[in-house]
Amino acid sequence: MDIHRSRFVPFPPSAINALAFSHTEATTGNKDPEGLRLALGRANGNIEIWNPGNGAWQQERVFYGGKDRSVEGLVWTQEQDTKDQKGSISPGRLRLFSIGYSNSVTEWDLATGLPARHSDGNSSEVWCFAAQPKFSKYARNLEAEEDASQKLVAGCADGTLLLLSTADDDLRFEKFVARSTVKKARVLSVTFKDRRTVIAGFADSTIRVYDTRNGFVIRTISLGNTGAGGPRETLVWKVKTLPNGGFVSGDSTGNICIYDGKNYSQTQRISAHEADVLDLAVSRDGTKLFSGGMDCRTSYYTCNQRGKWREVSHQRYHEHDVKAMAVYDGPGLSAIVSGGIDTQPIVVPIRNFGKELHRGLPALPHSPPLVSAPDARLMVSWWNCEVRVWRVKAQDDGVEKPKVVARLALQGEENISSVSITRDGTLLAVSTAREVKLFQLLDTSAETDSGIRIRKLELPLTLGARIVRFTPDGKWLATIDVANEVLMTRIIRAEDERPRALQKISRLQRLDRGGDSSGALSSASGQYSRSISHADFSSDGTVFAVADLAGYVDTWVTEGHEDITAPEVDAYASDAASADEDDESEDGHSFKERITFRGQRWIRNPSAHLFPRLRCAPALLSFEPVTESASRPEPRGNPAVHPTRRNPHAHSHEVADTEHRLLVVSADQQLYLFEVLAGRMSEWSRRNPPSSYPTQYRILKSPAKGCIWDIQHQQRLWLYGEGWLFMFDLSKDLPIPDTVEAHDAIHGEDVESKASKKRKREGPRKGVSGAGDAVPVKDAPVTKLRRFDSAEDDESRVPAQIDLHDTQTADFDEEFDDEQGALVSLRRSKEVVDATITGDRVQESAAEQRKRSPEPWWHTFQYRPILGLVPIGKQGQSLEVVLVERPSWELDLPPRFVGAHE
Template identity: 80%
Template sequence: MDIHRSRFVPFPPSAINALAFSHSEPTLGNKDPEGLRLAVGRANGNIEIWNPADGAWQQERVFYGGKDRSVEGLVWTQEPDSKDGKGKVTQGRLRLFSIGYSNSVTEWDLATGLPIRHSDGNNSEVWCFAAQPKFSKYAKGPEAEDDTPQKLVAGCADGTLVLLSTADNDLRFEKFVARSMVKKARVLSVTFKDRRTVIAGFADSTIRVYDTRNGFVIRSISLGNRGPGGPRETLVWKVRTLPNGGFVSGDSNGDICVYDGKNYSQTQRISAHEADVLDLAVSRDGTKIFSGGMDCRTSYYTCNPRGKWREVSHQRYHEHDVKAMAAYDGAGLSVTVSGGIDTQPIVLPIRNYGKELSRGLPALPHSPPLISAPDARLMVSWWNCEIRIWRVKAQDDSVEKPKVVARLALQGDENISSVSTTRDGGLLAVATAREVKLFQLLETSTELGSILRIKKLELPSTLGAKLVRFTPDGKWLAIIDMVNDVYMIRIIRTEDERPRALHTPLRLHRIDRGEGASDPLSSPTGLYNRSIAHAEFSPDGSVFAVADLAGYIDTWVREGHEDVTAPEVDVNETDAAPADDEDESEDEEGPQKRITFLGQRWIRNPSAHLLPRLGSAPALLSFEPTSGSASRPEPRGNPAVHPTRGNPHPHSHEIPDTEHRLLLVSADQRLYLFEVLAGRLSEWSRRNPPSSYPSQYRILKSPTKGCIWDVNNQQRLWLYGEGWVFMFDLNRDLPIPETIETQDSTIGEEPDSKASRKRKREGARKGVSGAGDAVPEEDAPVTKMRRFDSAEDDESKSPAEIGLHDTEMGESDHEADDEQGALISLRRSKDGVDETDGASDDVAEDTDGAIEPQRRSPEPWWNTFQYRPILGMVPVGKDDQPLEVVLVERPSWELDLPPRFVGAHE
């Protein structure tokens, strides 16, 4: 495989301005909520929804913003729980709100990713806002009388505090808590102390406590100034409440101030930062605090039993200002997430701070903003509202470097959500949340060289889309709109006329799974977990597949042959659709109809219901190309299919007979290779379960972003993530891991045997809080004490060990490996495959010299971690040529970031 290792493709960074967890504490029974999510708001207006998933940290959704729509704050609320007639408790629906340089608060539809309503009111720009604590049935006193849904309080630029109501599935102005003051000091931070008390930090060196029932100022706390030579005012950037009723603030002096919750007096001040403290995070028990500031530091504080706070450590996890922090401290997940201008979220452990490492989540998009037209050697990249098209010359042409041949700036303010092109580079489809646009790319020669001219084509009137996909020949365009409806549009492409799209879209129906109604992330407009995450056509364009967040797969096949003499659009509204054509029926209200385009139509795959549900959300979906076999020639038209009086709408019922293999990679890095038409797992997947994966692959932290197939001379699959590339040879089985091979020999060994100790060491490397791995033993803090008897000076006696943090290492992974060992051997012997097949003398081929393999091994896999953060990897060149790809890197030191307020070495 030849690799163009490049960094010429620009991708502007987008700072993280806001972070928010959907839940603040675990549910009853001390369990983490099923709907636990992390929302990340960026400066380009996008909102990312991350699923912690027991430490997997998958980016599930992206709500695309637009020009000048920076997200400056995020808040979750949850509706009260309800009971059905059988007494079963259903979790209340989650709602997400945001602010950003406007005088309104925006609510987002979690199912569609679109804003559904904005708050109204005569107030100025909203600088901060917070959600009221959830109502507790155990509340006493005045709080017991207030059982309304969670309200929002918003702090404005003129010093106004506004109370917003979320009752009746609405968002409306309720009243002013505080009116504008004479100084008009901005409200920089606000939080609820309890359901009726609000604490706000202002830009005039003041913290004020309000009663939301009457707007009365309970207490006004002055922070003063820094004296001569310092700023006149102290900016209170953040206030957070503590479980004991107190609260803590971070200001522009770099100080952390702790206050008593009864008399509102300052009990302690800690100077821990060299510049402004921008955000704070507090653990659930109130004994730990994290702070982030403009000096790039993240500081950690603990409280002793006497109530005195002290700084334990500080470290620069970020390369720039730390602007936002969010914490969730539950039974399993116990982390603090921080983000800032350097665009990367950092996960820190709370409960096991010092015993587990930090972890950086991918800063680049999970779905690569990079595609290619291999036959034309074109590569398309995009960001926000701009598209650039590059031409990549062959590697033997060292004179001309890759260059931009076309630029496209979309009209409107919406960010691009998806782009697709044909293999020959003749058509380009671009989707935003507002509309889908179709363009024709024409190559022309000028004195300066070859350039592309772009012409816009007409499309049927459709709303915005989250995904668009072309068949390789460009005759079909699939559109997945924002409400997860799938539409197929036929495009007429001939050599004599300009391409045109037929104005009758065909809607494809998915199988009704009957699940997700109780999901707290769902909304009245749809189900969150049924949101389509991936879609792809087969290489010959005869099969189309989609996968949703719940792990379900839906597939359709193209029926019939193309007949240029048939009507372009043939709609049959009179005959009832047969039972196997359920996908062709329209809405239940209207008549059933079947639509045929030039003798072809799309039907649901007869074996679609046989495909199993994945154990976790999919991270990648791709069809395996056919290895060197020519496609079956199609007849000219549909033989013996002509309209008659008894059959006025004839069409061929022939479907593809060549098997198509579909690859899915789940969030937990499991590989599923399905035979779509047969509706089953392929033999390779059956013989190679997850327990046979190499350890280098099983320990990967970042999810799979994409894949490249090399099926010309071999059967190789190249997977890549943000910092790794992995190859699997699908013609050979993976070797059985050592833990499985030695399972018989380990039976009956002593608990302290060599194999047992090895398993414990491997288990000790895994973190349990959802952040990074456990700190190595040589770097770990002191966790054991040795007790000596001073009266006896006997060196022969071994000292007793007292464990300070004793935790039993679980061996469930190893036990599962052992249980599957016999199953692997049985499947391979049944298929006649030698278990030592993976020990041949073949070695993975080298790249073009960009990197050297870490080792040459006889194993049917290969990996490297020597690449910088990978934006994407796409193929260029025709199928009959050796595989050639372009790998685009975006190192962190090449990001165009503003200058730091405090230097890296100051």
């Protein structure tokens, strides 16, 4: 494989301005809620939804913003839990709100990813806001309230505090809590002390405590001046409440101030930062505190039994200002996430701080903003509202660098959500949340030096889309709209006329899978877990597949063959009721309309119901290309199919019989290779379970972003992630672990084979808090002390051990399923199974097999953060790809305010 290792593709970084967890603590039992999510807001207006389940940290959804729509704050609320007639409790619905350089608060629809509503308050710009604590009927000294919903309090630039109501599934202005008449008294931070008390930090060196019922100022706390030579005012950037009723503040002097919750007096002040403290985070029990500031530091503090705080450590996880922090401290996940101008989220453990490493999440988008037209040697990149087309020269043509041959700036303010291009590079589709646009690319390089001329084509009137996909020949355009409906548009292409899209659109229906367990994230617009995250066409354009966050895969196939003599559109109402023709949607409406385009129409795959549900959300979906020898030539049109007086809408029911294999990679790095038409797992997937994957692959942290197929001369799959590249040879089986082979041979009678069933993993040990791996033993901090008696004559006393950390250590051994290993051995060749008579012969046969053939996999970690990997070059030639990197040191970041101490 020839690789063009390039860094010429620009991708402007977008700072992290806001972070928020959907839950602050576990709601039931010793288990984290299933709907736990992390919302991340960036400066370009995008909001990312991350799922931290089982430490996977997968980026599930992206709500695309627009021009001048920076996200400056995020807040989650949750409705009251409901109980059905059987007594089972359903979690309340989660709601997400944001602010950003405007005078309104925006609520987002989690199912569609679009703004649901805006507040209509007459105020200045909203600088900060916070959510009221959840109503609990078991709380002490709490009077009955008619409104049990969580209200929002917003602080504005003119010093005004607004109270917004979220009752009745709405967002409306309720009243003013305070109106300040002091100049420069803008509200920089605000939080709820309890359901009726608000604490706000101002830009005039004060912290004010308000009663939300009557707007009464309970207490005004002054921080004083900064002293000679400094600014006159102290900016209170953040205030946070503690579980014991007190609160803590961080200001522009770099100080952390702790206050008593009863008399509102300052009890302690810690100088921990060399510049402004921008955000604070508190653990669930209130004994741990984290702070981040402009000096790039993340400081850690603990509280002793007497209530005194001290700084334990500080570390620079970020290369620039730390602007936002979010914490969740539960029975499973116990971590704090921080972000800033350097665009990368950092996960730091809380419960096992010092015993586990921190972890950096991918800063680049999970869906690569790169596509290519291999036959035309074109590559398309995009960001925000701009699209660029690059031409990549072949290596035989010299060392000429790739150059931009076309630029496209979309009209409007919405960011681009998806782009697709045909294999020959003549058609380009671009989608936003508002609309889908179709363009024709005319190559004029032979006539002029302009390169490529862009011509806009008309599309049927459709709303925006989250995903657009072309068939390789450009005859079909699939769009996934914001409501997760699959729309198929037929494009007529001829040599003597301009390409045009037919006005009639075919709607493909998915299988009804019923309800799901994560109802807290659903809304009136649909189920969040049924949101389509991936879609792809087969290489011949006859099969289409989509996958959603719940782990379901839906497939469709084309029925009939293209017939240029048939009507372009033949739509009619069908009286026959069948599984394919009389589908019902979730709202109960039946679809009986048949639409045939030039003798072809899309139907549901007859084996679609046989696809199993994945254990977790998919991270990648791709079809294995079909070779020319395996594909069957299509007949010209549909022979023996002619409309008659009794059957005016005759069409062919023939379906392509060439088997297509579909690869799905889940968030836990498991490979699923399906045979689409048969509706089953392929033989390679059945013979190679996750226990046979290489250790270097199983310990990967970042999920797969994309893949490249190399099937011309060999059957190879190239997977890549944020910083890794793996190759799997699908024509060979992966080596079986020695523990499984020994178990098959000895049947559990040998002591050494029993001990080898659990083999310790080479490399770092797995963590338990959802952050990084456990600290190596040689670098582990001191966790035990020995106490000796001062008496000299008592030398026989055994020193006592004092545990400094009471956390439980995790079991770092690999777990192999012996029954699965035995089944895999039976599926492999009989030669290996028959040779397993003793443990020595098993090892010898495995060693001899490795000598005869090289390893069926290969990997490298030498590439910097990978933005994308796309193929370049025509079919039949050797595989040639373009690998685009975006190293952190090449990011165009603003200058630091503090950096002299480096």
